Amino acid sequence: MKIIQVNDIPLERGLEHRGGTFHSRRLLEGEVGTLDNYQLTLGQMGGDFFSPRHRHSFEQIRFQVEGTLDYDRDGKLSPGMVGYFPEGMAYGPQTQMPDEVPKTLVLQCGGASGSGYLSRPESKAATEELLKIGEFKDGAFRRSDGVPGKRNMDGYQAIWEHVHGRPMTFPKARYPQPIMMDPANYDWLPVDGANGVFEKLLGVFSECRTEAGLLKLDSGAVHDGDGRGIYFIVSGTGKVGDKTFDRHTTVFVERTETARFIAAETTEIFHIGLPNLDAILRRDRANETAAAE
Numbered sequence: 001m002k003i004i005q006v007n008d009i010p011l012e013r014g015l016e017h018r019g020g021t022f023h024s025r026r027l028l029e030g031e032v033g034t035l036d037n038y039q040l041t042l043g044q045m046g047g048d049f050f051s052p053r054h055r056h057s058f059e060q061i062r063f064q065v066e067g068t069l070d071y072d073r074d075g076k077l078s079p080g081m082v083g084y085f086p087e088g089m090a091y092g093p094q095t096q097m098p099d100e101v102p103k104t105l106v107l108q109c110g111g112a113s114g115s116g117y118l119s120r121p122e123s124k125a126a127t128e129e130l131l132k133i134g135e136f137k138d139g140a141f142r143r144s145d146g147v148p149g150k151r152n153m154d155g156y157q158a159i160w161e162h163v164h165g166r167p168m169t170f171p172k173a174r175y176p177q178p179i180m181m182d183p184a185n186y187d188w189l190p191v192d193g194a195n196g197v198f199e200k201l202l203g204v205f206s207e208c209r210t211e212a213g214l215l216k217l218d219s220g221a222v223h224d225g226d227g228r229g230i231y232f233i234v235s236g237t238g239k240v241g242d243k244t245f246d247r248h249t250t251v252f253v254e255r256t257e258t259a260r261f262i263a264a265e266t267t268e269i270f271h272i273g274l275p276n277l278d279a280i281l282r283r284d285r286a287n288e289t290a291a292a293e
Helices: 120-130 155-164 278-292
Strands: 002-004 022-029 038-045 059-066 082-085 103-109 134-137 140-143 152-154 179-181 197-205 210-217 222-226 229-235 238-240 243-245 250-253 258-263 267-273
Touching: 002 022, 022 250, 059 210, 082 197, 082 210, 120 134, 120 155, 140 155, 152 155, 179 197, 210 222, 210 229, 222 250, 250 258, 258 267
Parallel strands: none
Antiparallel strands: 002 250, 022 038, 038 103, 059 082, 059 103, 082 179, 134 140, 140 152, 197 210, 210 267, 222 258, 229 250, 229 267, 238 243, 238 258
């Protein structure tokens, strides 16, 4: 189990391959090179930030903490809303009000296609190398005159192809657009066997069961969080394990672990259940064995 206090994590400049200003706190990271690698950040966009319409080979869950993000034809995320952005699906462009500094909790992780997730250190190193042969502008990478390769492409795609040394093949989209969820329109339902604990299950996605939902604990209530997932304190105070929690404390739990939350006051928690890719790994290993025979 990992317990992260948000103020212990430095604010870093990021997404230099997009347009405008973006800073974030890297709260959690998985294991580089694995199919179920992931990264959780609490990011904030400057008024000039711009991200063009694009798609990824991984999936995202976003929880809007402050401000509003506009995804054009795909809808908006206002404070308290949650968005699921499937792998292989184009979305955006993303903009915001110039006088706002929106803050968003963003999980990025390898999804059901088995395409994995490229870590922040890998992306940063590739960005620096690509800047020697071109420039990033308006979310795209443009190669300099005379440099071999496609002249213009999405910035992230250019980074991915540089790291892997091959063209990116996007997974087929399982959903036609992002799924925007407004928890205010869901009802709190009591959790069986846990007095004073209530849940809003927002959704379970893909065959590998990526999950998003909210928990509410009355003062004095106890909840045992299990399964491979992330718990983000939206409001309230209390204890988890032997440590205290307050607003934006973040807890990561592996499948074999349990995190016991004890609320000192009414507490709301955003929960993400990470996808289970074990079946994908078994399938890939079986295919490799069959090909070798």
